[in-house]
Amino acid sequence: MKRSDRLIGLTNYFLNHPRTLTQLTYFTDRFDASKSSISEDLDMIHEMFQYEGIGVLNRVSGAAGGVEYVPAFSKEASSSFIDRVCEDLQDASRILPGGYLYMSDLLGNPAIIKEIGQAFVSAFQHEKIDAVVTVETKGIPLAYAVADYLQVPVVIIRRNMRVTEGSSVSINYVSGRSQKIQTMVLPKRNLQEGKNVLIIDDFMKNGGTVSGMMNLLEEFKATVVGIGVFAEAEDEEDERMIDQYTSLIKVSNVDYRKKHIDVHRGSFYE
Structure with a gap:
């Protein structure tokens, strides 16, 4: 899958699942991509969410961690x-x-x-x-x-x-x-x-x-x-x-x- 396609899929997921902590392995399996690639995608989405004034992506480390979209509108x-x-x-x-x-x-x-x-x-x-x-x-x-x-x-x-x-x-x-x-x-x-x-x-x-x-x-x-x-x-x-x-x-x-x-x-x- 191309990065552009992956970014659309990730963004759509977060907008439809606010405040839902999701492990990175879910995204690596769903989009057939490495953790490093998914991590870079998340950085880009996080920056764009902040730029648009619609929220942030929070990351939680550890075995039970993951990433969640927190809506925060300007x-x-x-x-x-x-x-x-x-x-x-x-x-x-x-x-x-x-x-x-x-x-x-x-x-x-x-x-x-x-x-x-x-x-x-x-x-x-x-x-x-x-x-x-x-x-x-x-x-x-x-x-x-x-x-x-x-x-x-x-x-x-x-x-x-x-x-x-x-x-x-x-x-x-x-x-x-x-x-x-x-x-x-x-x-x-x-x-x-x-x-x-x-x-x-x-x-x-x-x-x-x-x-x-x-x-x-x-x-x-x-x-x-x-x-x-x-x-x-x-x-x-x-x-x-x-x-x-x-x-x-x-x-x-x-x-x-x-x-x-x-x-x-x-x-x-x-």
């Missing part, structure tokens, strides 16, 4: 993507009653979801994460996009108990400014105790939902190492129920009657 690349999303979201026709934005078309686009996942990975790539947690329903595709790069499971908090998921833990929480009491449910089998978790949410106003998720996760003795919010409503009159979070987009000056809205970069880019 903040600069994600900022240009977020700018395009902000421009799209400033369309006045997206304004919904109550100060919300219509984003279902974006959250249903696999290409956009993938880039949002990369932006979140760039924000939390240095954290030790065992699971990505979200609440149904619109945050689910975002959570899966992040979890795919981190190679960790997705834990979905439900609004209602399901018989098919066994015994569960449920809590009541206050939903932000409306002060409405709502319920969250998480099956005991979905998350082991003592895990490090990353919370991902699609839209946040007062932070009541995220605060409820944190209270529920305390029942599992989980440590919340990060909170990622795709879009947050920036309103000086509202007091946040949480203060430590990272947003990709900020929405402000929403006027449903005048059809006016401002959308700009979130806290991650400030």
Whole structure:
């Protein structure tokens, strides 16, 4: 096999198997090449991954060692993507009653979801994460996009108990400014105790939902190492129920009657 063919095969493998430690013997057998040739190929791929700002190849020595692709996306690349999303979201026709934005078309686009996942990975790539947690329903595709790069499971908090998921833990929480009491449910089998978790949410106003998720996760003795919010409503009159979070987009000056809205970069880019 030519080196150019081998490089394509290796690159394809790493992009489809992030954070998977693979022994060099697997590649020598698969591509019928010597360890020295494979090692040189890995050096070239590592340099190109760094140049493109998409991650690195980590090598682990020893009998149980190998090489793994660790996604690490550049903040600069994600900022240009977020700018395009902000421009799209400033369309006045997206304004919904109550100060919300219509984003279902974006959250249903696999290409956009993938880039949002990369932006979140760039924000939390240095954290030790065992699971990505979200609440149904619109945050689910975002959570899966992040979890795919981190190679960790997705834990979905439900609004209602399901018989098919066994015994569960449920809590009541206050939903932000409306002060409405709502319920969250998480099956005991979905998350082991003592895990490090990353919370991902699609839209946040007062932070009541995220605060409820944190209270529920305390029942599992989980440590919340990060909170990622795709879009947050920036309103000086509202007091946040949480203060430590990272947003990709900020929405402000929403006027449903005048059809006016401002959308700009979130806290991650400030």
